[in-house]
Amino acid sequence: MRIVIPVIAFAAVSSVPLFATSYYLYLAELAMINVVVALGLNLLCGNGGLISLCNGSFMAAGAYGTALLTSEAGLSGLAALPAATLLTSLLGAILGYPARRLSGLYLALVTLGFLELVQIAIEEYPDITGGIRGLKVARPAILGLSLQSETALYLLVAALTAFAIFAAWNIQKSRFGRALDALRQSPFAARSLGIPVARMKPFAFALNAAFAGCAGGLFAMVTGFIDPTEFGVLESLKHITFIVVGGLGSVAGSVLGAALFTALPEFLRGTNEYSELVYGLILLGTLLFFPRGLAGLWERLPALPLQRAASKEPVHGAS
Amino acid sequence: MSWQILSQLGISGLSIGSIYALVGLALVLPYKASGAVNFAQGEIVTFGAYMGLVLTGLGLPYLAAVPLVLLIAAAAGALIERFLIRPIMAGPEFTLVITTFAIGIVIKALIRLHWQDNTFTLDAPFIAPPFKLGALRLNPAYLVFVASMTGISAGLSLFLAYTKFGKAMRATALDPIAARLMGIKPARVLSSAWGLAAALGALVGLLLGPVIGVNPEMGHLILKGLVAAVIGGFSSLGGAVAGGILLGLLETYAGAFWGATFKNLVPFAVLILILLARPEGLAGPASARRV
Amino acid sequence: MVLLETEGLSINFGGVAALADVSISVQPGEIHGVIGPNGAGKTSFINAVTGFVKADQGCIRFDGADVTGLAASSLSAGGLGRTFQHAELFGECTLLENVLTGFYRHQRYGLLAAVAGFGKAARIERQTRKQAAGLLAQFGLADLAQHRASDLPFGLQKRADMARALAAKPRLLLLDEPVAGMSEGEADETAASIKQLARELDITLVVVEHNMRILMSLATTVTVLAQGRVLARGRPDVIRANPEVIRTYLGEDA
Numbered sequence: 001m002r003i004v005i006p007v008i009a010f011a012a013v014s015s016v017p018l019f020a021t022s023y024y025l026y027l028a029e030l031a032m033i034n035v036v037v038a039l040g041l042n043l044l045c046g047n048g049g050l051i052s053l054c055n056g057s058f059m060a061a062g063a064y065g066t067a068l069l070t071s072e073a074g075l076s077g078l079a080a081l082p083a084a085t086l087l088t089s090l091l092g093a094i095l096g097y098p099a100r101r102l103s104g105l106y107l108a109l110v111t112l113g114f115l116e117l118v119q120i121a122i123e124e125y126p127d128i129t130g131g132i133r134g135l136k137v138a139r140p141a142i143l144g145l146s147l148q149s150e151t152a153l154y155l156l157v158a159a160l161t162a163f164a165i166f167a168a169w170n171i172q173k174s175r176f177g178r179a180l181d182a183l184r185q186s187p188f189a190a191r192s193l194g195i196p197v198a199r200m201k202p203f204a205f206a207l208n209a210a211f212a213g214c215a216g217g218l219f220a221m222v223t224g225f226i227d228p229t230e231f232g233v234l235e236s237l238k239h240i241t242f243i244v245v246g247g248l249g250s251v252a253g254s255v256l257g258a259a260l261f262t263a264l265p266e267f268l269r270g271t272n273e274y275s276e277l278v279y280g281l282i283l284l285g286t287l288l289f290f291p292r293g294l295a296g297l298w299e300r301l302p303a304l305p306l307q308r309a310a311s312k313e314p315v316h317g318a319s
Numbered sequence: 320m321s322w323q324i325l326s327q328l329g330i331s332g333l334s335i336g337s338i339y340a341l342v343g344l345a346l347v348l349p350y351k352a353s354g355a356v357n358f359a360q361g362e363i364v365t366f367g368a369y370m371g372l373v374l375t376g377l378g379l380p381y382l383a384a385v386p387l388v389l390l391i392a393a394a395a396g397a398l399i400e401r402f403l404i405r406p407i408m409a410g411p412e413f414t415l416v417i418t419t420f421a422i423g424i425v426i427k428a429l430i431r432l433h434w435q436d437n438t439f440t441l442d443a444p445f446i447a448p449p450f451k452l453g454a455l456r457l458n459p460a461y462l463v464f465v466a467s468m469t470g471i472s473a474g475l476s477l478f479l480a481y482t483k484f485g486k487a488m489r490a491t492a493l494d495p496i497a498a499r500l501m502g503i504k505p506a507r508v509l510s511s512a513w514g515l516a517a518a519l520g521a522l523v524g525l526l527l528g529p530v531i532g533v534n535p536e537m538g539h540l541i542l543k544g545l546v547a548a549v550i551g552g553f554s555s556l557g558g559a560v561a562g563g564i565l566l567g568l569l570e571t572y573a574g575a576f577w578g579a580t581f582k583n584l585v586p587f588a589v590l591i592l593i594l595l596a597r598p599e600g601l602a603g604p605a606s607a608r609r610v
Numbered sequence: 611m612v613l614l615e616t617e618g619l620s621i622n623f624g625g626v627a628a629l630a631d632v633s634i635s636v637q638p639g640e641i642h643g644v645i646g647p648n649g650a651g652k653t654s655f656i657n658a659v660t661g662f663v664k665a666d667q668g669c670i671r672f673d674g675a676d677v678t679g680l681a682a683s684s685l686s687a688g689g690l691g692r693t694f695q696h697a698e699l700f701g702e703c704t705l706l707e708n709v710l711t712g713f714y715r716h717q718r719y720g721l722l723a724a725v726a727g728f729g730k731a732a733r734i735e736r737q738t739r740k741q742a743a744g745l746l747a748q749f750g751l752a753d754l755a756q757h758r759a760s761d762l763p764f765g766l767q768k769r770a771d772m773a774r775a776l777a778a779k780p781r782l783l784l785l786d787e788p789v790a791g792m793s794e795g796e797a798d799e800t801a802a803s804i805k806q807l808a809r810e811l812d813i814t815l816v817v818v819e820h821n822m823r824i825l826m827s828l829a830t831t832v833t834v835l836a837q838g839r840v841l842a843r844g845r846p847d848v849i850r851a852n853p854e855v856i857r858t859y860l861g862e863d864a
Contacts, residue, residue, distance in 0.1 A: 170731075174724035175717045178711045181703060182700055188698055189694065190683075191681070192682055192775070193775070193778050194687045194714060195715075
């Protein structure tokens with residue numbers, strides 16, 4: 001059963017190019033890219049409990065990195081994307097390392113400062129980054145095949161997204177996922193068990209940055225254009241919305257939240273001005289009333305009979 | 320560099336620093352009271368400016384509009400605290416931080432819905448041509464900024480030190496349980512702290528609006544306020560004021576000597592430096608012994 | 611050959627001496643009790659020895675090596691573990707997950723193996739899962755393995771905390787008030803588990819408690835702390851008869 005569902009899902013997703021128009025293909029690609037972003041952010045914030053307001057910067061790094069490695073360094077798409085991902089991951093570690101003793105609010109502020117610095121850097125070097133006017137990205141070739149074919153690009157995005165889901169799921173289940181959960185719930189206990197709390201922060205940031213960087217690279221390929229204003233605080237907050245509404249610490253939640261919020265602006269097409277308001281209200285509403293997000297609601301769904309069977313009820317005599 | 324230019328720059332720096340100081344104060348107050356930073360504070364500044372716009376648009380003179388706006392903002396701040404912040408205060412810090420951001424998003428979106436991205440003019444009595452004082456040219460708005468900052472800082476210190484309610488606030492910030500045992504209602508203190516902070520923010524909007532124009536992006540100011548608060552260690556009101564002034568001066572001098580890019584870099588460079596090197600700020604106590 | 615020793619350990623908090631010149635010596639295989647009334651410095655002692663608080667003066671030696679000032683995670687890696695007075699479990703995780711987390715350092719697979727999911731990582735995870743279940747069973751918690759830690763009553767949480775601490779395979783385990791907050795029956799049960807533990811495993815225990823009765827039944831050696839200083843040390847029966855100790859405890863349960 002474990003294998004069947006993902007296979008069916010992947011087959012379904014992969015068959016989309018057969019009948020969808022170019023526009024819906026594009027939308028699906030954006031949704032998948034957002035899924036990758038959400039997966040990485042959820043590991044950092046949902047599992048690790050760290051507050052990051054600079055996710056947009058990591059995505060930007062991946063986007064610019066991929067674009068520049070292909071155009072300036074002449075790397076093929078196949079090499080540029082992983083290289084950019086790795087470099088972005090390094091950037092994450094570089095941010096996380098000096099901030100390793102900070103937590104909560106102060107960490108959030110450092111990430112905010114980092115984001116602003118990156119924005120300034122982007123605008124300061126227009127020769128490299130295209131500055132505020134953005135950067136045009138040529139579709140790179142992968143394995144000699146030019147990605148001019150819509151289908152090829154779509155399948156690439158789908159394959160990488162599938163891999164990202166697979167990776168995030170496995171990381172969460174592994175000792176690293178548990179260490180992140182420990183970091184969030186009780187850093188004291190974590191330290192007493194030999195978990196290197198100070199080292200986990202750069203690790204978590206590097207992990208998050210890798211996902212965001214990969215997503216950024218794909219984004220550059222899909223949209224063909226990098227607009228630096230799309231990687232600021234508001235974007236970073238939107239990423240956070242994916243995981244808050246989807247469910248912190250849940251892989252399924254990341255997928256749900258990202259897909260939902262990619263589709264949302266499309267439904268609000270005619271009412272463009274309202275989109276920000278709706279975002280804000282959904283985020284606020286979720287935080288106040290459904291802090292565990294959609295995934296949390298799902299967990300509470302199983303009706304009473306099932307609950308009694310699975311011994312999830314509190315033991316009597318709870319203090 | 321002549322003394323004249325240096326002093327001129329100093330006045331500039333001091334006055335914009337006064338604004339930063341006020342925003343910093345507005346951030347530290349609720350933090351001291353409930354341990355939450357209000358990331359919507361920038362939008363409250365914007366809100367104050369637009370409220371001023373509305374009231375003066377209805378025919379009220381600026382000086383009459385000011386106290387009204389402050390009252391509205393204070394009420395709004397208290398309501399936000401009571402219904403949006405207090406329910407989630409016991410939860411993870413992540414939720415609290417993002418909630419205030421979300422509130423900000425909603426406020427800004429509402430403003431933009433009604434007024435779009437246009438910049439409006441807000442008339443105020445201190446918008447007048449600069450006058451000469453000796454060799455210096457003084458902008459009356461600058462004087463108002465500095466005067467407001469000084470007056471409010473002094474007023475706030477006196478309030479916290481000598482009035483019953485002010486002492487109640489300090490007690491609650493230090494030890495909420497003990498304060499409760501003394502009969503102080505923490506709920507009242509919390510609402511008041513947030514109300515006061517909102518009023519401060521709105522005041523900044525009313526002061527700044529006439530000078531730079533009223534538009535939805537005014538909220539960006541919060542970043543400067545955050546830096547000011549961090550310089551002061553985020554727990555010291557006096558530190559936030561000093562931090563704001565320091566930031567204003569640093570920015571202005573950096574901009575004059577090294578250009579616009581450096582001017583933009585200063586706040587974030589300072590922020591990161593302090594957070595990494597001395598998170599307790601320049602005013603706070605030395606780090607605890609934690610290993 | 612001393613396993614753990616402190617020499618002249620002192621900690622000051624703003625003028626108050628939480629610990630003053632505390633010298634303790636723990637032999638391998640012992641159950642070393644550290645007892646004292648509230649405020650005697652027991653918590654500071656544990657925090658200092660396990661690397662959560664830096665001492666102002668004095669030194670700490672573990673297995674011959676100077677470990678003064680080392681951070682908690684390093685000390686744990688070296689074989690020094692602890693439990694917490696308030697259990698400090700990972701509340702949102704199940705008991706099994708809590709104990710599994712304890713095996714962190716012993717699960718030797720890297721990130722790439724983890725991402726792959728199958729192979730080395732999966733194998734190690736399967737093994738550890740069995741060991742974790744075994745540990746829970748030892749503490750009578752097998753049936754509660756899938757329960758959320760925060761749903762459980764305090765007494766069971768403390769037992770789970772011990773199971774988790776043991777997962778890290780410490781050579782010396784400091785128990786922070788293991789029976790605090792328990793009923794008499796529960797306390798006796800827990801004490802019995804602890805004794806069994808010491809018998810079956812190759813482990814040294816330092817039990818910090820203020821419940822005199824339980825501690826005396828457990829410990830092979832006792833150090834008495836009062837007001838941050840060592841008041842007396844020696845065999846339980848000798849300590850029990852010590853008039854100064856009795857006087858310090860007047861009013862406490864004896």
